[in-house]
Amino acid sequence: MTRPTIRVGVVGLGWMGQAHSRSYARIPMIFPERAYDPVLAVCADSDPARRDMATGSFGFERAVGDWRELVAAPDVDVVTICGPNMIHEEIAVAAAAAGKHVFCEKPVGGTPEQTVRIEAAARRAGVTTGVGYNYRWAPLVQHTRRLIAEGRLGVITNYRGRFFSMYGADPMGLLSWRFQQEGAGYGVSTDILSHSVDLAHMLVGPIRRVIGTMETFITERPRPSGAGTHYDRGRPGDPTGPVTNEDYVGCLVEFENGARGTFEASRTMLGPESQCAFDVYGTRGAAGWDLERLNELRLYLSPDDPDELDTGYTTVLGGDRFPYHGNFVPGSANGIGFEDLVTIEDFEFLSSVHAGREHHPGFEDALAFVSVQDALLRSIESGGWADVVSLRED
Ligand SMILES: NC(=O)c1ccc[n+]([C@@H]2O[C@H](COP(=O)([O-])OP(=O)(O)OC[C@H]3O[C@@H](n4cnc5c(N)ncnc54)[C@H](O)[C@@H]3O)[C@@H](O)[C@H]2O)c1
Structure with missing residues (x-):
């Protein structure tokens, strides 16, 4: 039986980039009932050794040093962001603007303000989003x-x-x-x-x-x-x-x-x-x-x-x-084990992408968290209670 493919790009092949790449690769074996087949299309990592690992060990079709090339690639449907937190915003906003569905490792942005901007950009672009809150899936x-x-x-x-x-x-x-x-x-x-x-x-x-x-x-x-x-x-x-x-x-x-x-x-x-x-x-x-x-x-x-x-x-x-x-x-x-939760998470996210439906946990859930984090930071500043106010940008 041939299934439609979902072509994945992974930015950052460190701990979580490797975990997600292995997870995408084994979805067909763990979830034979799937409606699609993931393909490891492009990996972007600034480290040449990680790029060698991407093509030599993980089976990516190609590896690039600049994530912009991955985001611009017409043969990538989903961008999975696994770099350090403070580079997430630029990548996520560019990926959404290019019409890619975006999975971003938690907490999405490094600061509440970044997460707010990322959520707004993805919502306006109408793409499906996912966040690496993997423990939900235990x-x-x-x-x-x-x-x-x-x-x-x-x-x-x-x-x-x-x-x-x-x-x-x-x-x-x-x-x-x-x-x-x-x-x-x-x-x-x-x-x-x-x-x-x-x-x-x-x-x-x-x-x-x-x-x-x-x-x-x-x-x-x-x-x-x-x-x-x-x-x-x-x-x-x-x-x-x-x-x-x-x-x-x-x-x-x-x-x-x-x-x-x-x-x-x-x-x-x-x-x-x-x-x-x-x-x-x-x-x-x-x-x-x-x-x-667990x-x-x-x-x-x-x-x-x-x-x-x-x-x-x-x-x-x-x-x-x-x-x-x-x-x-x-x-x-x-x-x-731990990585099995990542496989469930990736299966569920790609299933939402395939079905064209909203996904949870997605950027809306990340926004709910940073709204709490923002209240917490205000409370620490003032020394008193702080109300949680949604940071959602209109
Ligand atoms: N959900 C979880 O349980 C979980 C666990 C660990 C980490 N994380 C999250 O995953 C993300 C990555 O963490 P990690 O521990 O995998 O990090 P890591 O340091 O192991 O890997 C980061 C990778 O990004 C690459 N990189 C750095 N700058 C880059 C750039 N400009 N362009 C392309 N590649 C670049 C590095 O070379 C490295 O391969 C973080 O957001 C972190 O919060 C989530």
Whole structure:
């Protein structure tokens, strides 16, 4: 059976560019029911070694050094943006103007203002957009969404979201683009808080107001001598430079539906290695999920019989009875992993492109996050509560 093709261009073949490229390539094997076939058409990376990898290992038809060539290419339908945050705006705006559908890694822009401009440009161009909020797609997160929608947890009263990563905990970790305003924009309030707030938006709904705090705990880091990521280390005596964005952010929030919540994000705390986690509490039950235990859901359901003694949290293990899981492995407790979520995300995005429909999470959802981030930044500035106001440009 021949299917229509969707020709993909990927900008930036680092961690996430490689993850998306592998994901596009295996969509036919993981989702045989697909209505289209992805083609890895063009990769753009400023690093020649990455360009060699694109054609030699990933099977891209060609690789170019300048992303403008990729955006202008008539044989590219979708542009997937996986470069450092602060280059996203120029690429996304140019891609939308060229009529390409755009998938952009989170948080979309490095600053709220950039995300606002990107969302407006794509909306005006009428292209389909997607954002790399990949944790939405975890089968047990989707299951939690369903439990809440069906009322199984009752009325949601409380929410705790956190993303504690150790990627910046070592003071010898290199001063990569993530630790600098000119490369990343804001620090964790852009980088990883965006995942936590996005999950809460999906599970509980919009946030009404915020009060928060932030801090940079490691203020100097070794400068990279060549290409280096946030997982690479310098050596004692290496020249250092200043960290110019925040390591930690925390806030208390009120949701529009009356629920109360907290969010924290840190890249320097020791201990939690990649805890993108939430606990959601309702009047009939509670659920908790943590990326470090991606294949487990902690679930508390109030018993129908108030005299029931055997109550408490139970652990539900992932399996093929939950959304998407069976596309990867059959049965129960055979786990799936981080990159599988990226494959689900890419399959869903290309399915929306193929169907010509609006996609979620898309730039509208990124705009909802930066509207919260903007309120958080205003709250930190003023020291008081700040209302969330939509930043959408008319
Ligand atoms: N969704 C997630 O879970 C997740 C995880 C990690 C990163 N991210 C996001 O993905 C994006 C990329 O992060 P990463 O960790 O993959 O970065 P990375 O540093 O591993 O890779 C960036 C790549 O972009 C290339 N590049 C830099 N400037 C370029 C330019 N001007 N033109 C073309 N290529 C250029 C680099 O050579 C490199 O190959 C960021 O926006 C980040 O926030 C998302």
